[in-house]
Amino acid sequence: MKKFAAGMIVAIIGLTSGCRSATEVETTDLQGAWVGTEVRIIEIAQPKENNFDLIQLGYTAGFVSDGTGAFVLRLENPEDDDRVITGTMDIDGTNVVVTTDTSTGTGEVFVQDDQAALSLTGGLTFDFKGDGSEEPAKLLMVMDRIGPEPR
Numbered sequence: 001m002k003k004f005a006a007g008m009i010v011a012i013i014g015l016t017s018g019c020r021s022a023t024e025v026e027t028t029d030l031q032g033a034w035v036g037t038e039v040r041i042i043e044i045a046q047p048k049e050n051n052f053d054l055i056q057l058g059y060t061a062g063f064v065s066d067g068t069g070a071f072v073l074r075l076e077n078p079e080d081d082d083r084v085i086t087g088t089m090d091i092d093g094t095n096v097v098v099t100t101d102t103s104t105g106t107g108e109v110f111v112q113d114d115q116a117a118l119s120l121t122g123g124l125t126f127d128f129k130g131d132g133s134e135e136p137a138k139l140l141m142v143m144d145r146i147g148p149e150p151r
Contacts, residue, residue, distance in 0.1 A: 025093065025094050025096075025110065027065070027069040027089060030067070030071070030109070031148075032147055033064050033147040034062070034116065035143060035146050036141055037055065037144055038141065039055055039141050040053045040139070040141070041128075042137060042139075042140065043128050043137055044135075044137060050128040050135075054075065054077075058078070058079065060076045060077075061075050061143075063143055065089070069088045069090060069091070071086070072085070073085040073086075086100065094108050098120055103123035103124060103125075104123045107119040107120035107121055115142070118140070118141045118142075121139075
């Protein structure tokens with residue numbers, strides 16, 4: 001887990017250094033299609049025990065934003081049901097509020113060229129033990145832009 005923490009810090013620092021959008025991200029900066037290169041779910045109460053990357057578990061993650069703050073996040077895994085999450089993002093500097101049909105999360109977003117990092121807490125839960133009990137969670141997502149906004 002230390003390797004992940006160091007990797008995420010390096011990713012965020014790398015995305016923010018020398019970057020116009022390091023201190024000011026606008027919704028238009030996220031316009032287009034993105035692929036998740038790391039999508040980490042972390043249990044807030046036990047981050048060392050329950051901290052895993054969905055990409056390493058065989059998931060693919062696609063994120064599409066129209067540049068107005070509206071987005072679609074699709075998580076796919078051949079062994080599990082696909083999850084499609086739609087919502088909106090309100091960005092102030094690098095602070096972001098994400099609202100979906102079921103929750104609101106707050107966090108930070110960084111964008112540089114064709115890479116982005118998103119960290120969200122608050123209102124997010126996940127069943128870490130597979131027992132039907134949802135625990136408060138944090139989402140860390142690193143993405144690469146793969147295309148312009150779909151027309």
